[in-house]
Amino acid sequence: MKLHLSGPSDHNLKSAIQITGSKSETNRSLLLQALFPNIAIRNRSNSDDADAMKKGLGVRSDMVDIHHAGTAMRFLTAYFASQEGKDVVLTGSQRMTERPIKVLVEALKTLGADIEYVNNEGYPPIRIHGKKLAKNKVSLPANISSQYISALLLIAPTFENGLELELIGKITSVPYIKMTLGLLNQIGAKTSFGKNTIKVSTVGHVSPMEMVIESDWSSASYFYSIVALSDIGSEIKLGSYKKDSLQGDSVISELYKDFGVETIFLSNEIVLKKVQDAKQGIFECDLSNAPDIAQTIAVTCLGLRLGCNLTGLHTLKIKETDRLEAMRAELSKFGAEVKVTDKSLHMAPLSDLVPEVAIATYNDHRMAMAFAPLALRTSFKINDAEVVSKSYPDFWKDLKTLGFQLQEL
Numbered sequence: 001m002k003l004h005l006s007g008p009s010d011h012n013l014k015s016a017i018q019i020t021g022s023k024s025e026t027n028r029s030l031l032l033q034a035l036f037p038n039i040a041i042r043n044r045s046n047s048d049d050a051d052a053m054k055k056g057l058g059v060r061s062d063m064v065d066i067h068h069a070g071t072a073m074r075f076l077t078a079y080f081a082s083q084e085g086k087d088v089v090l091t092g093s094q095r096m097t098e099r100p101i102k103v104l105v106e107a108l109k110t111l112g113a114d115i116e117y118v119n120n121e122g123y124p125p126i127r128i129h130g131k132k133l134a135k136n137k138v139s140l141p142a143n144i145s146s147q148y149i150s151a152l153l154l155i156a157p158t159f160e161n162g163l164e165l166e167l168i169g170k171i172t173s174v175p176y177i178k179m180t181l182g183l184l185n186q187i188g189a190k191t192s193f194g195k196n197t198i199k200v201s202t203v204g205h206v207s208p209m210e211m212v213i214e215s216d217w218s219s220a221s222y223f224y225s226i227v228a229l230s231d232i233g234s235e236i237k238l239g240s241y242k243k244d245s246l247q248g249d250s251v252i253s254e255l256y257k258d259f260g261v262e263t264i265f266l267s268n269e270i271v272l273k274k275v276q277d278a279k280q281g282i283f284e285c286d287l288s289n290a291p292d293i294a295q296t297i298a299v300t301c302l303g304l305r306l307g308c309n310l311t312g313l314h315t316l317k318i319k320e321t322d323r324l325e326a327m328r329a330e331l332s333k334f335g336a337e338v339k340v341t342d343k344s345l346h347m348a349p350l351s352d353l354v355p356e357v358a359i360a361t362y363n364d365h366r367m368a369m370a371f372a373p374l375a376l377r378t379s380f381k382i383n384d385a386e387v388v389s390k391s392y393p394d395f396w397k398d399l400k401t402l403g404f405q406l407q408e409l
């Protein structure tokens with residue numbers, strides 16, 4: 001589906017939107033629920049990735065396809081490896097077969113798992129023969145993806161003597177590891193996170209309990225961008241959010257102050273309000289703790305005619321696409337001067353946007369959603385707009401309620 005996008009006629013926005021639960025929290029909770037069936041989940045994500053996780057956990061055949069879902073790939077690898085008697089081949093989309101999994105597989109093998117690569121060493125698909133994992137201590141590199149660490153931590157409560165991880169190198173995407181530990185605490189696991197050691201205790205039994213998932217902050221980021229690009233006085237209310245979030249992307253409420261966006265925390269909602277013009281100059285930020293909002297921020301800067309230096313982006317090359325290269329190519333179509341390294345993105349301020357360009361999305365939901373707010377500045381096209389369903393299937397519907405004009409081409 002190719003969409004032509006233009007902004008609302010009135011740039012003074014007033015709207016309220018309900019977003020579903022965080023996909024990261026949902027996929028962790030679904031795994032914990034499979035291990036401890038007394039857990040009930042409220043406000044789960046309606047994303048494709050959450051569906052892939054749910055289906056994968058319930059599968060009866062010996063083939064599991066998780067499509068594009070990185071968390072489902074990594075979390076299910078750990079889950080199946082620890083399920084005695086389970087024999088499955090775990091695979092995904094073409095892109096998933098290019099996203100590395102060796103660090104996790106090696107760590108699981110050290111713990112006693114039986115896993116083979118079906119085609120290419122280090123990459124899905126993998127064949128897993130589930131076993132009771134006997135060891136309880138392992139070291140692994142921590143600078144490639146935090147999902148490997150979260151995957152191991154999530155199965156740890158079922159180990160006889162808990163689990164101790166030694167993390168090697170600079171730890172990336174730390175808030176996602178803390179999110180995992182936070183959810184483990186909710187089911188009664190004792191956890192500790194020292195400088196480079198994480199410990200999780202065994203959990204024998206979980207009494208009936210409810211996990212209430214906060215709505216997705218990465219999805220909220222697109223509305224921060226919209227408010228930043230709209231008139232002073234604009235307000236969008238988003239539910240259901242809270243101040244003490246488990247999601248690292250909630251840092252956006254601080255970052256967007258520089259773009260003139262204030263966040264008002266109500267009991268179960270946030271109100272994003274454009275209160276002043278953006279701070280002028282080059283926007284600088286290290287996003288190693290919040291990699292999923294890098295694309296949103298780069299496009300906001302483009303729309304506000306600001307330059308940016310975004311660093312800490314070393315994980316972006318192995319996500320749904322090489323996001324650094326994809327951003328360079330697509331920002332450039334609007335006329336921006338962009339340089340990328342393998343861990344950073346640098347953009348010079350641009351005064352006039354080239355209109356009516358067609359943005360490619362590279363099977364990456366965040367490419368489509370990050371660029372959409374720019375329709376407040378110029379009209380353009382988005383190719384393969386349906387990619388948004390990976391994390392936010394209602395995105396285009398919600399954009400229409402704000403008055404954005406979407407025309408299917």
Ligand SMILES: O=C(O)C1=C[C@@H](OP(=O)(O)O)[C@@H](O)[C@H](O)C1
Nearest residue numbers: 024071145146147173176292315
């Ligand atoms: O654990 C998680 O839920 C996630 C961790 C992050 O990945 P990396 O740790 O690979 O950066 C993030 O980009 C991804 O969208 C979700």
Ligand SMILES: C=C(OP(=O)(O)O)C(=O)O
Nearest residue numbers: 068069070071292319320
């Ligand atoms: C990187 C992402 O997801 P995953 O790694 O889980 O595929 C994302 O949603 O931006």
